[in-house]
Amino acid sequence: MTAAGTSRRQFITGSLLFSAAFAGYHAWGRRPWAEPPPSGELPGPQGTTLVAAFAVMLEDDAAAARAAAELDASLDADQLEQLGLALKVLEFAPAGPLTSTRFSRMDRARQTEVIRAWEASRLGVRRQIAATLRQAARFIHFSQPSTWAAMGYDGPWVGK
Amino acid sequence: MRTLKVQDVIVGSGAAGGVLAHRLSRAGRSVALVEEGPEVSKADFTQREDQMYALLHRDAGGQATVDGGVAVLQGRCLGGSTTVNMGDCVPITDGVIDHWRQHFGWGDWGGISNADIHAAAAAVQADMGAGPIPEDMVNKANDLLRQGAGSLGMAGEILHHNRVGCIGAGYCTIGCAYDAKRGTLVAHIPAAREAGCELLCDALVDRVILDGSRAVGVEGPGFRVDAERVFLCAGAIHTCGILHRSGHSSDAVGANLSLQPQAPLVAIFPEEVRFFRGVPQSYAVVEDLTSDADHGLGGFTLEGVSTGPALASSMIPGTMAELIALMSRYAHMAASLCLVPDRPGGRVVWGDRPRPTIKYTPSDDHQRRLRAAIKAASRCYLAAGAERVIGPAAGCPEMRSEADLAAIDTMSMRSSDLPMISAHPQGSCRMAPDAFNSVVDMDFRVRGVDGVWLCDASIFPTTASTHTMVPVMSMAHLLAQQVLS
Ligand SMILES: Cc1cc2nc3c(=O)[nH]c(=O)nc-3n(C[C@H](O)[C@H](O)[C@H](O)COP(=O)(O)OP(=O)(O)OC[C@H]3O[C@@H](n4cnc5c(N)ncnc54)[C@H](O)[C@@H]3O)c2cc1C
Ligand code: SF4
Numbered sequence: 001m002t003a004a005g006t007s008r009r010q011f012i013t014g015s016l017l018f019s020a021a022f023a024g025y026h027a028w029g030r031r032p033w034a035e036p037p038p039s040g041e042l043p044g045p046q047g048t049t050l051v052a053a054f055a056v057m058l059e060d061d062a063a064a065a066r067a068a069a070e071l072d073a074s075l076d077a078d079q080l081e082q083l084g085l086a087l088k089v090l091e092f093a094p095a096g097p098l099t100s101t102r103f104s105r106m107d108r109a110r111q112t113e114v115i116r117a118w119e120a121s122r123l124g125v126r127r128q129i130a131a132t133l134r135q136a137a138r139f140i141h142f143s144q145p146s147t148w149a150a151m152g153y154d155g156p157w158v159g160k
Numbered sequence: 161m162r163t164l165k166v167q168d169v170i171v172g173s174g175a176a177g178g179v180l181a182h183r184l185s186r187a188g189r190s191v192a193l194v195e196e197g198p199e200v201s202k203a204d205f206t207q208r209e210d211q212m213y214a215l216l217h218r219d220a221g222g223q224a225t226v227d228g229g230v231a232v233l234q235g236r237c238l239g240g241s242t243t244v245n246m247g248d249c250v251p252i253t254d255g256v257i258d259h260w261r262q263h264f265g266w267g268d269w270g271g272i273s274n275a276d277i278h279a280a281a282a283a284v285q286a287d288m289g290a291g292p293i294p295e296d297m298v299n300k301a302n303d304l305l306r307q308g309a310g311s312l313g314m315a316g317e318i319l320h321h322n323r324v325g326c327i328g329a330g331y332c333t334i335g336c337a338y339d340a341k342r343g344t345l346v347a348h349i350p351a352a353r354e355a356g357c358e359l360l361c362d363a364l365v366d367r368v369i370l371d372g373s374r375a376v377g378v379e380g381p382g383f384r385v386d387a388e389r390v391f392l393c394a395g396a397i398h399t400c401g402i403l404h405r406s407g408h409s410s411d412a413v414g415a416n417l418s419l420q421p422q423a424p425l426v427a428i429f430p431e432e433v434r435f436f437r438g439v440p441q442s443y444a445v446v447e448d449l450t451s452d453a454d455h456g457l458g459g460f461t462l463e464g465v466s467t468g469p470a471l472a473s474s475m476i477p478g479t480m481a482e483l484i485a486l487m488s489r490y491a492h493m494a495a496s497l498c499l500v501p502d503r504p505g506g507r508v509v510w511g512d513r514p515r516p517t518i519k520y521t522p523s524d525d526h527q528r529r530l531r532a533a534i535k536a537a538s539r540c541y542l543a544a545g546a547e548r549v550i551g552p553a554a555g556c557p558e559m560r561s562e563a564d565l566a567a568i569d570t571m572s573m574r575s576s577d578l579p580m581i582s583a584h585p586q587g588s589c590r591m592a593p594d595a596f597n598s599v600v601d602m603d604f605r606v607r608g609v610d611g612v613w614l615c616d617a618s619i620f621p622t623t624a625s626t627h628t629m630v631p632v633m634s635m636a637h638l639l640a641q642q643v644l645s
Contacts, residue, residue, distance in 0.1 A: 059480040074214065078514050119477070119554070127576035128228040135474040138483070143210035143470035150484070152491030153436065153469045156207030157329045158337045 042072050042080055045104075046087040050133075052104045053090060056115045057137040067140040086129045090118075162383040164358055166190040168643075169378055169387035171365045171402065174240020175632040176616040177393035178344020178352070179284060183640030185357035192358040192385050193349070194378065196394070197237035199361035200345070205335030209470040212334030216244050221471070223397070225506075225520045229575025230421045232518055232582045234395055238361055241395065242343025242629055244333050245583065246441040246465075249290040249320040250627040251281035251634065255451030262453055264621035265593040269602060277634055280641075284633035288322035288342040297328065299438025301494035302464035304429065306443045308540030309462075314447040319463075321439065322347070328438040330466055343629075360385070365394070367406040368612060375611035378402075389611055389643070393636070396585040396618040397508050397516060403589070403599070404510035408608065412599045416590050417506030418623045419520055419582035422497040423530055424465065424475065426550045427541035428486075433494050440466040441497075445540065448532070449626070456622045457501040460533035462540065465497045475579055477554045486550070494541065497581070498533035501623045502526050504587045518585075527573045535568045553578040584628045589618035604639045615639045 042050060047068065054064035075083065094103040094114045103111060118130035141147065148155055168184050170177045173195040185191040198215065206212060213221040218236040225232065235241035257274050260266040285291075298306070298318065309316045326340040339346050353359060366380040368390055377386040392399045400414045445462040452458075469490060476483050506520035522530070538549045538559050549559040556571035557564065572578065591614075592598035595607060600619050606612040617624075617632050624631035 057480070074220075076514075079219075124227060124574070124576060127574070131477075131576055131579075132228060134477070138476075139470045139474035140210065141470075142473035142487070143208065143468075148469060151469050151487045152432075152434075156331075158205070158207050 042084055042087070045091070046084045047072060048104045049087040049091040050083075052111055053087075053115065053133050054137040055108070056112050057134045058141055063141055064137070067137050070140050071136055086132075089125075090129060162360070163386070164192050164360070164383075165386045166192045166358065167387060168192070168389045168391060169194060169385045170391040170393055171378060172196075172240060172393035172395060172399075172616065173238050173344060173349060173359075174235060174393065174395060174616070175242050175344065175629045176636040177391070178239060178242065178348040179287075179633045179636035180391055180393060180615065180640055181352040181357050182287070182344075182348035183637065184643065185352045185355040187640075187644050188355075190356065190358075191352070192360060192387070193352065194360045194363045194365055194380075194383075194385060195238055195240075196364040196398075197235070197240075197361065199359065200237050200239070200243065200335065202335070202337050202339045205331070205337040207329065207331045207334065207337060209334060209468040212331075213471075216335055218397075219515070223515075223518075225419075225518045225575070227575040229522075229578070230419055230520060230580045230582050232397065232419065232585050234397065234585070238349065238359075239343045239345030241583075243335060243345045245343065245629060246332055246627075247321045247323055247341045247343070247439075248441055248463075248627045249285055249288070249322055249630045250625045251285075252277060252624050252631045253451040253457075255453055256456050256622070256624060258453035259456035260621050263456075264590075266602070266621075267593070272638065276638070280634040280637040281630050284630060284637050285320075285322070288347045289324040290320055290322045290342075290630075293318050293321050293323075293439060293442045297323075297326065297439045298442045299328070299330075299435065299440075299464075300433050301435035301438075301466060302441070302443040304427075304433065304494050304544040304546075305445065305462065305464045305496055305537075305540055308542070308544035309445045309447070311543045312539060314445050314536070314540070316443060316445040316447070319442055319444055321442070323439065326439060330437045330440055331468075332440055334468070365402055367402060368392075368609070370406070370609065373609055375609055389613065391639075392606070392612060392614045393616045395616050396588045397518065399614060399616055399618050400508045400588050401510045401516060403606070408599075408606070410599060410608065412590065412597055414508035414510070414516075414588050416504035416587045416597075416621070417508055417518070417520065417585065418502050418504045418587045418620075419506055420499065420501050420584040420586070420623050420626075421520075421522065421526075421530075421580040421582050422499045423534055423552055423578060423580050424467075424495055424497055425534055425537045425541075425552050426472075426476075426493050426495045427538075427546035428489050428548050428550070429492050429494060429544075429546050432491050434491050435464075435466040435494050436468065436490075437466075440464070444626075445536065448536070457625070458529075460498060460500045460529050460536075461626050462496050462498055462533060462537045465495050467495065476550070494546070496537050496540075498530060498537050499626055500526055500529045500533055501626065504590075504622055506588075508588045522573070530573070531568055531571075535565055538565055538568065584617070584623070586617040586620045586623060586628055589614055590621050591619035592621060603642065604635075613639065613643070
């Protein structure tokens with residue numbers, strides 16, 4: 001098999017993210033894993049939250065949209081379920097349960113404040129979500145050859 | 161539905177499974193080697209992080225503890241973790257073996273002496289062509305660590321490895337495109353196949369098939385293998401999952417997990433270092449590493465390491481502008497892993513989801529040693545001329561002189577602030593004579609079921625070595641000897 005034929009699952013997983021945050025949450029009634037879960041995609045609203053969060057992490061809207069699409073396409077159903085749940089928390093309670101403004105409807109400056117606050121939050125769940133989104137966005141972005149020259153990285157040797 | 165009938169079915173093709181398949185099939189037994197991950201070869205290894213983490217690593221490198229604090233890296237491909245590891249060869253020490261004998265009931269282990277275990281280690285290292293890393297393969301990043309340690313009077317050593325014909329590309333953890341690194345993918349599995357071993361890849365074993373209390377094979381989506389003997393070698397996290405799905409209800413399954421977490425530390429030098437080229441890990445500071453019968457492995461070790469630009473960027477906190485400024489010095493970076501052997505206090509819990517929950521909290525003692533290790537590594541880099549050492553935890557300032565190192569004493573050790581890596585999960589299905597606290601008896605047999613043997617990193621009572629590949633392979637070699645006799 002070839003690398004190109006592989007699903008491009010990226011630097012993020014269900015276990016990595018959210019089992020702690022949602023300890024009580026399970027896929028009700030599902031029997032122990034018999035088959036690899038199929039891939040899917042995030043529902044539209046959560047996709048919007050993801051792009052907005054990535055735009056804060058990467059400070060570049062186009063790169064954020066690309067990275068979000070790539071992540072979305074690469075996760076399996078279990079991972080998407082967990083990521084979707086985390087994005088809902090970010091979308092609907094960005095600054096605590098009493099906030100009325102949704103994350104994706106804030107301006108960029110406010111979104112950035114929220115992400116910074118989550119990164120330094122006393123709540124482990126928030127720190128974890130923020131750190132994981134940042135890692136995923138940056139892993140995807142900096143694996144692109146267009147970013148390498150600025151780092152002095154001359155890329156793979158195979159094929160040269 | 162693909163069906164096979166063999167004498168021995170081996171689940172997992174990593175350090176243990178690859179060696180077992182080699183030994184059993186070459187002894188003339190009919191063997192099937194079943195691997196969840198893809199069949200890969202050097203032709204697949206593109207040296208691109210985005211493609212290779214996805215192809216070769218469990219969850220693309222994202223498997224982690226439940227609080228996200230420790231990334232638990234494992235291979236998920238033909239050759240298992242030996243396809244993505246650093247190739248260092250460090251056998252179990254007498255201190256550790258004696259610790260198990262005295263404190264975990266291994267006693268005389270049915271007559272298997274320390275010399276027998278060392279002979280097993282020698283045999284598997286011979287398979288891989290292992291030996292000391294030659295001086296001309298120590299890259300600049302590792303040499304800087306050595307220079308710093310040397311000028312501070314710290315003890316260190318050149319590591320042993322399993323590379324033959326290495327050209328120093330530096331991509332060992334995303335597959336060696338030159339077959340220079342001789343994990344089971346190169347050293348064992350091809351010879352096993354030549355001897356008739358059947359290989360099933362992309363084949364996730366869901367469970368062991370039981371007839372009463374006797375195992376008669378394994379099955380997964382789209383396949384079934386009937387066998388007289390079942391060998392579970394799926395690694396310290398996923399062997400527990402197979403036992404769970406097979407209805408094994410002992411509380412000992414998943415308990416006593418060690419992760420041996422390592423904290424990465426990055427230093428920036430005025431001159432180019434290009435740590436991403438050459439053998440990534442060739443030198444280790446072993447000044448404070450201890451190993452004795454009373455305590456097992458303790459202290460810490462510092463080892464050079466390298467990483468590609470994507471993984472490096474993803475681990476650096478701060479704004480994008482800060483990150484870009486820092487990554488513009490990527491070619492000037494050197495990095496090390498502060499490796500701190502731990503006590504077995506974690507747990508792998510499998511429920512109804514396709515991924516486990518990995519629970520792990522570093523002990524106070526572990527955190528104390530980790531701070532000491534980070535401080536020692538920072539000191540080495542500054543002594544070697546680094547212009548600065550990047551604070552390893554969020555909120556920890558950059559360190560430019562000895563005076564700045566005080567920041568390490570107070571830096572946050574919260575899981576979300578201090579990213580750590582485990583490449584050596586072990587101990588979750590302990591082998592011991594005590595039936596209550598172990599999953600496996602001293603003959604590698606899973607308790608409570610006939611016909612199932614378990615051999616992988618999960619059987620160790622405590623952390624086996626600073627590097628677990630040779631210890632795991634040694635156990636597989638001993639098991640093969642036992643089965644074949
Ligand atoms: C990045 C990295 C660097 C490392 N560096 C070193 C080093 O330099 N030196 C060293 O000594 N050690 C190193 N290690 C550790 C070492 O490689 C492992 O400890 C060792 O390979 C463990 O052997 P194992 O047989 O227990 O599991 P693995 O080698 O992980 O093999 C387990 C195999 O089982 C398969 N599997 C899992 N579940 C199933 C299932 N349900 N059905 C079928 N197959 C399944 C997996 O896909 C995998 O291929 C490193 C590990 C990593 C990840
Ligand atoms: S450094 Fe050597 S072993 Fe590692 S990938 Fe390059 S050639 Fe292979």
